Amino acid sequence: MTTAQPRHRFQTFDDPSHRKGPERIAALRAAMREARVDGFVVPRADEHQSEYVPAHAERLAWLTGFTGSAGTAVVLADAAALFVDGRYTLQAPEQVDTGVITPVPLAEKTAEAWLAEALKQGAILGYDPWLHTPDGVARLERAVAKAGASLRPVAENLVDAVWAGRPRPPAGAVVLQPEALAGEGASDKLARIREGLSGSGCDALVISDPHNLAWAFNLRGSDVTHTPLALGYALVPRQGRARLFLVSSEIAPEVRSALEGLADIAPRGAFADALAGLGNGRIRLDAATGAAALKNLVEAAGGVADVGPDPITALKAVKNEAEIAGARAAHIRDGLAVTRFLAWLDARAAAGALGEIEAVEALEDFRAAGGELRDVSFPTISGSGPNGAIVHYRVTRATDRRVQPGELFLVDSGAQYRDGTTDVTRTVAVGEPSAEMRDRFTRVLKGHVAISRAVFPKGTTGAQIDALARLSLWEAGLDFDHGTGHGVGSFLSVHEGPQRIAKTGTVVLQPGMILSNEPGYYRAGAYGIRTENLVLVRDIEIAGAERPMLGFETLTLAPYDWRLIEIALLSPAEIAWIDAYHGRVRETLSADLASETALWLERATAPLVPGV
Known part of the structure; x- marks a missing residue:
């Protein structure tokens, strides 16, 4: 890749400044007084309750500095709190002014529980009815009732009223x-x-x-x-x-x-x-x-x-045959780009010169070079060392760091092509990984392989499968605080319901559904590990089976970092699956790679146990 290659930038690296948090919270409180409400709820939502929202609907980020894809702030006259799930418990305190806004993990307390305690009797809590579902409003009503307070819709969103320079709503081509x-x-x-x-x-x-x-x-x-x-x-x-x-x-x-x-x-x-x-x-x-x-x-x-x-x-x-064919084609195209990137990253990181933003830009260039890229499917998570422990870390120019020898580098990225949407995560070692890193990586990989190899009867839900990804971690007293898999669209959202592999995944899995398979482990302040492929639910034929069975076809094509695999922790069946997967990656991609990259891929996908 040469510096003369044109760059296609789909994401920026600016961070909403939390230095303006006190000023903006004060402006909102002034608007609350004018509207005669004692509090206001600011969800990360637009009129469609979307995960990714247009710039003019990024009210939570503008107000607090928090850029995660899910969260809710509640601002009262004398207190303010930001409620986030397990993906953002590390990110939120880094982005907001904690002297003004208190980050609260949802695992400890919900916004409704906090409101029931914090609202004064007779207080009025304002909300924008376009940014809440009826069920969400009902939960707020129950919370304010416990406090002896009341709930009131506002005609104009109070954040909009104080947001100077708010972007105009989009109106792109259809x-x-x-x-x-x-x-x-x-x-x-x-x-x-x-x-x-x-x-x-x-x-x-x-x-x-x-x-x-x-x-x-x-x-x-x-x-x-x-x-x-x-x-x-x-x-x-x-x-x-x-x-x-x-x-x-x-x-x-x-x-x-x-x-x-x-x-x-x-x-x-x-x-x-x-x-x-x-x-x-x-x-x-x-x-x-x-x-x-x-x-x-x-x-x-x-x-x-x-x-x-x-x-x-x-x-x-449930994807039809054309959508499934498109997904397979998109993943071959994407696999070539990701493999080229991993080979480039291996050489760049070894020289001690790899920065997080540089990695994001390089990966985007490799994808764009194929000529079919429409956009990245979400902002690339490019986390070196301790930044990798932030589950949905988003690098900014203020947080960009270079990966150091002895660290892990986590890259979670995806692409939008006209024929399919991709999402892949790889964790790579820079220099010599520690014994602990190898142990944790392999336990995550065992869970990833367990999902990949799973067969299950029709009628099974994602919640019934989720534990397979965690068993090896649980054996060591470890776990991760996010779901194992989300649904994925066809040139649509990278996070598509209703199917998911998670403790809360109650939807029955059906042939044609596409999901992610992404267990992880995160040691705060040190490193993060996640391994992710996309998988397709399909019918499985088992001789002598007494009921219809399903399993997963892995769509993603990219090698795992063999340097992080502790072979002694793997069973023969797990080793066989990894070797077979690596063989498919090599056979599918090698012919379309430059000789130097093809040679790197051959080494990266060699059998885990030579000669076996």
Whole structure:
């Protein structure tokens, strides 16, 4: 890779300054006094409850400096707290001004429990009904009731009222996802959606999740970084013509023509009136992404808000043959880029000159060089030494560090291609790893292999499989505080439900679902380890089986770092699986690699036990 190669930058490395935390919290408190509320809730959310939100909806980051993808701040007149899950317990205190905002791990206390204790009797807690689901509002109502306080929606978000220079809402171009890649026409999808709607007793469905909107209408956009979404809503009646409400007005004539064959198209601003105009019908609102404001609009018009699952979510989770073929092709393309990067990283790190930002940029260049990259699927996690212990670490120019000999380097990254979405994590040794590092890496790898090799009867949930990834760590008194796997979309979100492999994974796994397989271990202040591949649920034929069985096909193609593997901890079956996987990586990728990189891959994928 030469310095003359053009660079394609999809992520930046600036960090919201927490030095402005006191000033911004003070401004919010002034707005609270003007609005006559004693507290205000600031979730990391937009009107669609999305994980990745447009810049103008990054209220939590602007207010607190915290850049994680999940979290909630509560600001009262005399206290403020930020509630984060296990992924961010190390990151949050590093990013916020802890003299003004107290980070609180959700494992210790929820925002609702904190509010029940902190609110004074008679206090009024404000919230934006567009940023909370009906269930979320109900939880807040129960919390304030315990405190003898009350809950009040605000007409204008109080953070927006004090956010000087707030970015404008996006309105990117809308494009069509070709049917050859989608695998099914949008008209057929809408027919399936209506069929599911008929069984629910509802008169219409509100599509509030932009991912579901994209899937149902075979459209994509650029309103959100890292996920190709066109923001908007749709109304799909049980009978009659659908209506599509898009933020963007940038729709090419051929795209508009195709969409008008499916639905009436209107601007996003017309959606609230259209929803109110439905009258006294029974309207399905998605429990996960439908804002409380939508429920209020339906009920104000005399309708019944039927809050439950959007049927599209389950349909979208099961990939068809075209989407599966696209995923396999995307992973071969991505595997070539990641392997080239790992070979480059090996040489660069050995020279003691590797920086975290430099690694992010290099990996992006290797992916872009293939000519098919549309975006990274999330900001690359590039953590050296202690930064690797921060589960969702995001390098900034202020935190960028060079990896030192004797450290581990963790790189978790992914890409968006028109035919598939990828997500892969590799942990590599720089210099000689310690015996502890090898032990921990191998225990994580054993859990990763256990998931990869698992076979299970139809009807199994992700929660039933999750323990397989943890058993070897548990034997040493260790664990990790995140799920083992999340669902993945098809040129859509890298984090797609409802399926997941986690203690809370209650959804039954079905053939065609794609998930991640990513156990980890994190020693705070020292290093982090995570190994991740994407896997496809598929039918498994077992001679003499008494019931239908499923298993996983591994899609990701990239070598593990053999220098971190403690072979004595592996069983013969685990060694055989790793060798077979490495053999597939080598056979699939080598012909398309330059000779020097192919030679590196041959060494990296050599049998763990030579001659066996």
